[in-house]
Amino acid sequence: MSDSNKENKSNLPKFKFSSYWIYGAIFIVIIAVQFFSSGDLASKSISKNKFEEILRDNDIKEIVVINKDVAQLFLTAEALKKTKHAKQTSTTFYRPGSPVYEYNFGDLRTFEENIATIKKENNLIVDVDNKESTSIFDAILGFLPFIILIAVWLFFMRRMSGAGGGAGGGGQIFSIGKSKAKLFDKDTKVKTTFENVAGLEGAKEEVQEIVDFLKNPDKYTSLGGKIPKGALLVGPPGTGKTLLAKAVAGEADVPFFSLSGSDFVEMFVGVGASRVRDLFKQAAQKSPSIIFIDEIDAIGRARGKNNMTGGNDERENTLNQLLTEMDGFGTDVNVIVLAATNRADVLDSALMRAGRFDRQIYVDLPNINERKEIFEVHIKPLKLADDVKIGFLAQQTPGFSGADIANMCNEAALIAARTGKKAIHHQDFLDAVDRIVGGLEKKNKVITPKEKKVIAFHEAGHATVSWMLEHAAPLVKVTIVPRGQSLGAAWYLPAERMIVQTEQMLDEMCATMGGRAAEKVMFNKISTGALSDLEKVTKQARAMITVYGLNEEVGNITYYDSSGNDAFVKPYSEETGRKIDKEISKMIETQYQRAIDLLENNKEKLTLLADLLLEKEVIFKDDLQEIFGKRPFGEAEEVEHETIKEVLEKPAVDNTPEA
Incomplete structure (x- = not known):
């Protein structure tokens, strides 16, 4: 057999037996038996005149009235030999002894009187018999509503039981309390390893240690130590918590059970607790093993916070069972x-204590070096041009998670394909950042020349003030192209600081107020375009005063409660509240006036920048340097970011130490 024939044969759909075929075959057999066994198939319906003619000719041997509705006519042996009846008796369905004709007479009493009259007139001897008859098909039709109800009930019972989902479930209703965890072992190996997880060095180190606990338990227990019961991965969405757990499944040579917290939630009482018991029972049978519960906050919320649900809350019962299984009597197995969760603040304190989740591994947003590593992972399948600068892209994406960077790389590929390019260029990545952060470009938005001028001076004001302030983030580009909800935007390259000083926060507030200050300086009027700016500085000022204690008038005090228990309680008096409001307003107005003074002293350069922005719609850092000159602060020299081409062409360095 040729390879092509083999391939075609392998592509043919495989034969699969279904139990529903048996029901269908039985139904077809019943219909066939009813169809072929019935003598009614050979009977021909006749009119009243034809019936009376056959009766007067004395051709009828017997009349059988069925269900007081239809008369079946059985002919005599002499009549069957007559030519006028030969056509009816020569059909395939006719059998000797079966009725030849049928007559639907209507009213039975009138029919009987009519027969009696004809018999008397012609001296006939004809037997008349009455029968009650019900076919199998009629019986099935009678029970059809009940059959449909039973079939619907069976269908929903199978669906509710998960149609075979769950370990050992078999798809029956009795398996509804079984665990729905997916098992990954030597037969179903996960391909994700720690090499696929870029960044997260600290988190990987702790998780690798857990894997090592299970691979070499004697190394730790020989010194009297105990293997930890659990580890909680905490961090913002998209930072790689689930990916890290997949890497554990790929690295560990032990069975790995994976499921979500919502898999324990069911409409039936006690199902969640039953599934927890079954999960830990399976894990204990395959010990040593790992259980991974994604989005554990679905069942791990703090108990007793909402008394409206009553004392028998199903979610609380599930959590109680989980607490017992993790640290109770008889929990000495290596499980x-x-x-993983991004809402550790809502978890129950009993779940977080030592002995249950011994370790909390914080998976934070990646820093600039980790973002560079993540970019290198996600650009591998992409076809890149030589001008792509990975280091610059890592700088351009502060606050991006791993999922955001993956989305950005995909968006850059879509943008390049949309414009008909053969490879993805550096500008496509920058456009992808604009698309993700700012939103889709609104090409059809109607903006009058007057409004466009106000927007241009607003954005030029941001750029000018940030350029003149020492601690403000350096500008990358300014645009008045409307995107999403914004009519314009200024893009900065913020420094990633571990701590922030008061002067730095005040400079950022001043730069944020630069847009409204420019409108005041140039037009002596202000507009509603500074809404997002005002929201940002108000939150920043309130945080400086009430959270970080950076205000001399209020003092070194914070009203922030990390436990989140002050949601409905004001932690300060009315007098302190008035003082806080006064200081917030004073701080913002001071920075607003500071921005106005800066712009008054640089009004000509502000106008040049706004005119250039109206002309080009997008301007970059080089354009600002031509107008303002270099920033008047001693900055560290910028690092030149290597392109993909330069990295590939760089000669290998021999790191072998000399003898």
């Missing part, structure tokens, strides 16, 4: 529980 480690990994869990």
